[in-house]
Amino acid sequence: MNFTSDEKALISYFAHQEGSLNRWGFYLAALVPIFAFGGYGLLRQDLVALGMAFFAQLGFLLWHVSASRRYSRILASICRKLEDGHANGPVAES
Numbered sequence: 001m002n003f004t005s006d007e008k009a010l011i012s013y014f015a016h017q018e019g020s021l022n023r024w025g026f027y028l029a030a031l032v033p034i035f036a037f038g039g040y041g042l043l044r045q046d047l048v049a050l051g052m053a054f055f056a057q058l059g060f061l062l063w064h065v066s067a068s069r070r071y072s073r074i075l076a077s078i079c080r081k082l083e084d085g086h087a088n089g090p091v092a093e094s
Contacts (some may be wrong), residue, residue, distance in 0.1 A: 010074045
């Protein structure tokens with residue numbers, strides 16, 4: 001199969017995932033400060049802190065959606081290549 005470098009990187013990422021602990025750690029590190037700002041803003045009725053928390057959360061969400069869309073396009077390309085290869089006969093192991 002002729003995979004692009006992006007496709008190979010995504011295959012390698014999923015093939016070598018040991019668990020979701022790293023992913024949870026990343027999300028916690030990114031989201032805990034946002035929620036802390038939001039909580040502080042609610043407790044102190046501070047609109048600036050609430051606004052900062054809102055826009056930080058919005059930025060995180062937009063980044064996550066963007067990354068998911070990119071990975072889904074690459075995954076769809078991998079699946080099409082695998083489907084085409086399967087339709088043309090068995091794939092030789094290398």
